[in-house]
Amino acid sequence: MNISIDIEKALKALASDKRLLVLSLLKDPVGNFPPQVDGDLIEDGVCSNWLTEKMGVAQPTATRHLKVLADAGLIIPTRKKGWVFYKRDEAHITAIKKLFSEEV
Amino acid sequence: MNISIDIEKALKALASDKRLLVLSLLKDPVGNFPPQVDGDLIEDGVCSNWLTEKMGVAQPTATRHLKVLADAGLIIPTRKKGWVFYKRDEAHITAIKKLFSEEV
DNA sequence: TTTATATATAGCAATTTAGCTATATGAATA
DNA sequence: TATTCATATAGCTAAATTGCTATATATAAA
Numbered sequence: 201m202n203i204s205i206d207i208e209k210a211l212k213a214l215a216s217d218k219r220l221l222v223l224s225l226l227k228d229p230v231g232n233f234p235p236q237v238d239g240d241l242i243e244d245g246v247c248s249n250w251l252t253e254k255m256g257v258a259q260p261t262a263t264r265h266l267k268v269l270a271d272a273g274l275i276i277p278t279r280k281k282g283w284v285f286y287k288r289d290e291a292h293i294t295a296i297k298k299l300f301s302e303e304v
Numbered sequence: 305m306n307i308s309i310d311i312e313k314a315l316k317a318l319a320s321d322k323r324l325l326v327l328s329l330l331k332d333p334v335g336n337f338p339p340q341v342d343g344d345l346i347e348d349g350v351c352s353n354w355l356t357e358k359m360g361v362a363q364p365t366a367t368r369h370l371k372v373l374a375d376a377g378l379i380i381p382t383r384k385k386g387w388v389f390y391k392r393d394e395a396h397i398t399a400i401k402k403l404f405s406e407e408v
Numbered sequence: 409t410t411t412a413t414a415t416a417t418a419g420c421a422a423t424t425t426a427g428c429t430a431t432a433t434g435a436a437t438a
Numbered sequence: 439t440a441t442t443c444a445t446a447t448a449g450c451t452a453a454a455t456t457g458c459t460a461t462a463t464a465t466a467a468a
Contacts, residue, residue: 207324208319208320208321208324211315211318211319211324212319214315214319214408215312215315215316215318215319216312216425216426217312218426220311220312220315220407220408223408224407247444248444248445249444257426257427257428258427258428258429259444259445259446260427260428260429260430260445260446260447260448261426261427261428263445263446263447264425264426264427264446265426267446279435279445281435281436282434282435282436282437282442282443282444282445283444283445284444284445293408297404297405297408300401300404301401301405303324303328304318304324304327304397304401320455320456322456352414352415353414361456361457361458362457362458362459363414363415363416364415364416364417364418364457364458364459364460365456365457365458367415367416367417368416368455368456368457369456371416383415383465385465385466386413386414386415386464386465386466386467387414387415388414388415
C-alpha cells in the first residue's frame with residue numbers, strides 16, 4: 201500500500217478556514233477559476249496564484265498553507281513551466297473520510 | 305432542527321491527540337473504564353476524573369479539553385451528585401461525519 | 409448551616425500557528 | 439550565459455493553544 205494515513209495530521213490540516221476554502225474551491229476548478237495556458241485545470245490543478253488570491257493572504261503565507269495541505273496528503277502539487285498547480289488528492293481524501301467515519 | 309453544525313469548529317476540536325483519545329475511549333465506556341456508583345457508564349457517561357487520568361494532564365487542563373469537545377457538540381456533560389459525566393453525542397457526531405463526507 | 413470535595417475559573421509561561429516583509433532559489437526564456 | 443519571474447525560505451511579530459498552579463464556586467453530606 202502506498203497511501204499512509206495520519207488522521208490527526210489530516211485533521212490539523214483541515215482545521216483552518218483558509219485551507220478548507222482551498223479544498224472546497226478545488227472541487228470545481230473549471231467553475232471556480234479562469235482558463236490556464238500552461239497547466240490543465242483538471243489534469244494538473246489550479247495555479248497557486250489563483251489560490252493565493254482566493255485565500256486573501258500574502259504569497260509566502262499561501263505557500264505555507266498549501267504545504268500543510270500537501271504534507272497531509274490532501275492536495276497534489278505539479279510543477280510546470282515555473283508554476284505550481286494544485287489538485288485534490290481524491291484517493292487520499294476518500295481514505296481519510298473512511299478512517300474518520302470509522303475512528304471518530 | 306436543534307442540531308446546528310459548525311464543521312470548522314468540530315475539526316478544530318478534533319485536531320488534538322488528547323481529545324481524539326477521549327472520543328475513542330468513550331466509544332466503549334464499559335470496556336475502557338471501571339464501574340461507577342453515582343452515574344451509569346452508558347446512560348450518563350464516564351466521570352471526568354477517569355478521562356483526566358487517561359489524558360495524563362492536570363485537572364483544569366482536562367476540564368478545558370472536555371469543554372472544547374462539548375462546545376463543538378461532540379460530547380454531552382451530565383451533572384450528578386457533584387460529578388460530571390461525559391458521553392459521546394452520537395447524533396451530532398453522525399451529522400458531522402455526513403457533513404465532512406459531503407463538504408471536504 | 410457548615411464542611412468536604414469535585415469542577416470551573418484566573419492567570420501565567422511555553423509552544424504552535426499564522427501573518428507579514430525581505431530575500432534566496434530555481435526554472436524558463438532571451 | 440544572463441535575465442526574469444514564480445515559488446520557497448528566513449526571520450520576525452502577533453495571536454491562539456496548551457500546560458501548569460492557585461483559587462473560586464458549587465453541590466452533597468454531615
